[in-house]
Amino acid sequence: MANSLFAYGSNPAEVTTVILACMDRRLNEEVDRMNEGNAVILRNAGANVMSAEGAIREAIDAYPNIRKIMLVPHLDCGAMGLVSSTILEGKQADNRVYNDLIAQFKGKFKTRKGLEEDVNPAIQMNALKEIIGDRPIMLQSLRLNPAGLVLPADGHPHSLVVVRPSQSHYRFLFDDVNHSLGEDKIGMGSTYVVQPADSSSIRIAVENLNIRQVVFFAESHKDADASRKAAKELQSKDFAKDATILVAERGKVKLRG
Numbered sequence: 494m495a496n497s498l499f500a501y502g503s504n505p506a507e508v509t510t511v512i513l514a515c516m517d518r519r520l521n522e523e524v525d526r527m528n529e530g531n532a533v534i535l536r537n538a539g540a541n542v543m544s545a546e547g548a549i550r551e552a553i554d555a556y557p558n559i560r561k562i563m564l565v566p567h568l569d570c571g572a573m574g575l576v577s578s579t580i581l582e583g584k585q586a587d588n589r590v591y592n593d594l595i596a597q598f599k600g601k602f603k604t605r606k607g608l609e610e611d612v613n614p615a616i617q618m619n620a621l622k623e624i625i626g627d628r629p630i631m632l633q634s635l636r637l638n639p640a641g642l643v644l645p646a647d648g649h650p651h652s653l654v655v656v657r658p659s660q661s662h663y664r665f666l667f668d669d670v671n672h673s674l675g676e677d678k679i680g681m682g683s684t685y686v687v688q689p690a691d692s693s694s695i696r697i698a699v700e701n702l703n704i705r706q707v708v709f710f711a712e713s714h715k716d717a718d719a720s721r722k723a724a725k726e727l728q729s730k731d732f733a734k735d736a737t738i739l740v741a742e743r744g745k746v747k748l749r750g
């Protein structure tokens with residue numbers, strides 16, 4: 494999988510599950526609990542299948558034993574708040590964000606509650622059904638309520654980590670990121686995660702979710718150029734002007750911004 498979207502893995506034959514979860518920081522612990530080491534993890538704004546479609550298709554091709562896709566949206570979701578305020582209240586949204594996330598919900602819901610409880614999970618499950626076709630893959634949806642989750646206390650400012658999909662548990666991945674940054678900058682309960690990079694999800698996070706730093710984490714030296722390029726692109730955006738943007742490479746200290 495030399496040019497794969499996926500960071501690394503053990504034996505591809507051991508991967509049996511895809512978990513597509515919202516990027517929300519409050520879901521990290523729960524996603525770690527669901528990941529028994531045999532799951533490849535995808536994260537974006539709203540557990541949005543449209544944004545993850547390429548990665549889902551690539552996962553199905555790369556890992557022949559995938560038998561389950563878990564969809565993990567949640568209540569009190571910032572992405573759904575944005576969908577709701579744009580469609581119901583006429584708030585302006587960036588064109589790309591509108592096309593990648595918001596447009597699919599137009600005319601489909603009347604309240605944010607209905608959107609989060611029923612409409613988003615149903616739309617995403619239908620989109621997954623189309624992707625898997627007649628493959629023997631089971632679909633499950635688990636809508637989380639962050640109010641009911643036990644979250645680790647931590648005093649870090651909110652961060653966003655952008656990294657390739659992988660089987661890593663966040664409790665190890667975040668240690669690796671901090672090691673590469675040479676400083677304990679990100680924490681389990683304060684870090685949003687986008688996997689793989691997707692500019693709409695990054696924009697939604699930085700613009701709406703009080704993100705103070707964005708870390709593009711390269712899992713290997715050959716990923717570092719792509720991470721630097723993505724960081725540079727983000728730095729040029731007006732909406733990101735107050736965020737600290739860093740590039741880190743596994744095992745090396747490299748700072749930017």
Ligand SMILES: [Zn+2]
Pocket residue numbers: 515516517538539540567569570571572573
């Ligand atoms: Zn969310």
